[in-house]
Amino acid sequence: MANDDPCPVFFLSDSTGITAETLGNTLLSQFPTMEFDRTTIPFILNVEQAQAVVDLVDGLVAEGKKPIVFSTAVTSDIRHTLGTCQATLIDLLGTYLGQLETTLATPASNExxxxxxxxxxxxxxxxxxxxxxxxxxxxxxxxxxxxxxQLILVAPSRCGKTPTTMYLALQHGIFAANFPLVDEDFEREGLPKPLQPFVDKCFGLTTNPLRLSQVRTQRREGSPYASLRQCGFELRSAERLYASHGIPFLNSASMSVEEMSATILQQMHLKR
Amino acid sequence: MANDDPCPVFFLSDSTGITAETLGNTLLSQFPTMEFDRTTIPFILNVEQAQAVVDLVDGLVAEGKKPIVFSTAVTSDIRHTLGTCQATLIDLLGTYLGQLETTLATPASNExxxxxxxxxxxxxxxxxxxxxxxxxxxxxxxxxxxxxxQLILVAPSRCGKTPTTMYLALQHGIFAANFPLVDEDFEREGLPKPLQPFVDKCFGLTTNPLRLSQVRTQRREGSPYASLRQCGFELRSAERLYASHGIPFLNSASMSVEEMSATILQQMHLKR
Known part of the structure; x- marks a missing residue:
């Protein structure tokens, strides 16, 4: 294998494949200089399908490649078949279930x-x-x-409120609203009226003016809305508003929705 | 420990904790008869914080409990400190990184x-x-x-279009629209006009009439919209429409958004 060929990676499962992908990608992220060619094969439901996957993987081995296989298959005959492949195999359940069965003094369901x-x-x-x-x-x-x-995300337009709200709802079942701060909110004293009874539920987002201007430019190029000056004004005003009402906030410029969500859950003491 | 006390479980990370939760919950789901008391502690950033977590966990051990700790900490001194706890410890990176370093002939970044x-x-x-x-x-x-x-999800109201679309967008970056089927779509021949050029991108959802009626009743109790008769009519009509245009579809009644998303990605050959 030429060293610069991407390494073939398989995420295999007898269910959705989500755990195999999450586990595998976390491990692969520890090798940021490597390139990977990823394939997810979910819903491997019987030994024949498992054998077809093994044949595919072993075909790559025969070509001199070094595939890596992450498997979360539970069903024992499927696990056994996948286990015969000649790749580097990381079998999540195989590794840990025995240890957990001992601690819990209970057999795993294997479903x-x-x-x-x-x-x-x-x-x-x-x-x-x-x-x-x-x-x-x-x-x-x-x-x-x-x-x-349970949470009201507050921020000027385009700071990341919507995807963060969606993530918290979808992954964690958090009842989250979000509320845009606009110029008129900064001209008045105090919090926008609808938020006033709920200041304890508010969490603010901010970002860097340059980044906000870039994001807004993609939406409305050359508009006052996207100008660096306007973006700077809104962010400074928003941060002042958060500070004066004791609203915790974070800067979304270099954080993913996953990182923001984890931070918000932790700071707001929300149960996942 | 009384056997019916929930088993304390910790998901520990020097980052978001998402992988620890995913890995841990997948393993715990193999013990459906057990009860667990889950705590996620993300962003453990230094040895002092790690030691505080170890003290917390060891306190439970001292009380006779048998905590289970899932850790995805990467930083070596934090991992080392967490490794001193007296609980059952499942250390994802510790288990597998060495094996991957060998296969990839590259050291892990440990960041x-x-x-x-x-x-x-x-x-x-x-x-x-x-x-x-x-x-x-x-x-x-x-x-x-x-x-x-890349995908247009089509279905009568309240079959699960919205959360599935959101999941596919947020987790997989799929450009997904969704389109509601209403009575007038069933009265006409053929696909609704806006969908006609895009039949290859369409994927249908259906559900069971009783389940749909229950879901709609929560929204508008006693309405014709929520009646079993109307729900049955819409679902039969939708399924006929899918079949007559070769639109693949699935029944959302007993599937999670994660399962539907994985199925749709696979059937529509969409790259995750």
Missing amino acids: PGRAHGLGNAARYQSRMTAVEYAMEHDDGQSLRALEKA | PGRAHGLGNAARYQSRMTAVEYAMEHDDGQSLRALEKA
């Missing part, structure tokens, strides 16, 4: 699809209701039932 | 926060743009730039 299935119906339903709530309360569209919010 | 940080800026940006696209194209709100969609 696939439990991690990202409907699982706890009440918890699943609350995530779906949270998505609906977040859609309805995006960008201050509705102020109805704001008292039901 | 935290790579998995769920901004990472590849272009890929991250495309996910955020996909969320924006999904918001704009939710429920047929906008038909602008429908040709940019």
Whole structure:
């Protein structure tokens, strides 16, 4: 294999493949100089399908490549078949289940699809209701039932409110609204009126003026809205507003939605 | 410890904790009869913080409990400190990095926060743009730039279009629109006009009439919209429409958004 060929990587599962991808990508992110050619094969439901995957992987080995396989298959005959492949195999359940069975003094169920299935119906339903709530309360569209919010994300336009709200709703079932700060909010004293009863639920976002100007330029090039001057004004005003009301805030410029969400959950003491 | 006390579980990380939670919850889902008391502690940034966590966990051990710790800490002194705790410790990176270093003939970077940080800026940006696209194209709100969609989810109201679209956008950066089927679409022959040029991008959802009626009843109790008769009519009509245009579809009644998304990606050959 030429050293600069991307390394073939497989995420295999008898269910969605989400855990295999998450686990695998976390490990691969520790090798930032390497290139990987990723393939996810979910829903491997029987030994024949598993054998076809093994043949595919072993074909690459025969070509001199060094594939890496992350597997979260649970069903024992499928796991056994995948285990015969000649690649570097990282078998999540195989590695740890025995240890957990000992600690818990309970045998594992060995049924696939439990991690990202409907699982706890009440918890699943609350995530779906949270998505609906977040859609309805995006960008201050509705102020109805704001008292039901566990969190209100506050920020000038284009600081990352919407994707962060969606992530918190979808992944964690958090009832999150978001509310845009606009010029008139900065001209008045105090918090925007709809937020006043809920200051304890507010969390602010800010970013860097240059970055905000770039993001807004993609939307409305050359507009006053996208100007560095306007962006700087809004961000300074927003940060002053947060500080004067004791609203915690973070700078979204160099953070992913995942990092922002984890930070917000932690700082606001929200149960995941 | 009384056997029916929930088992304390910790997800520890020097970054967001997402991988620790995903890995841990997948493993714990193999013990469906057990109860767990879960705590996520992200952003453990130094040895002092790590030691405080160890003290917390060891305090539980001293009380006779058997905590389980899932850790994805990367930084070696933090990992080392966490490794001194007396609980059952599942250390993802410790387990597998050596094996990967050998296969890849490259040392791991040992820098935290790579998995769920901004990472590849272009890929991250495309996910955020996909969320924006999904918001704009939710429920047929906008038909602008429908040709940019990689996927158009089609279904009667309340079959799960919105959360599935959001999940595909946020997690996988898929440009997904969704389009509601209503009575007038069933009265006419053929596909709704806006969809006609894009039949290859369409994927249908259906559900069970009883389940749909229950979901709609939560929204508008006693309405014709929520009646079992109307729900049955819409679902039968939608399924007939899918079949007559060769639109693949699935039944969302017993599937999670994660399962639906994985199925759709696979069937539509969309790159994750």
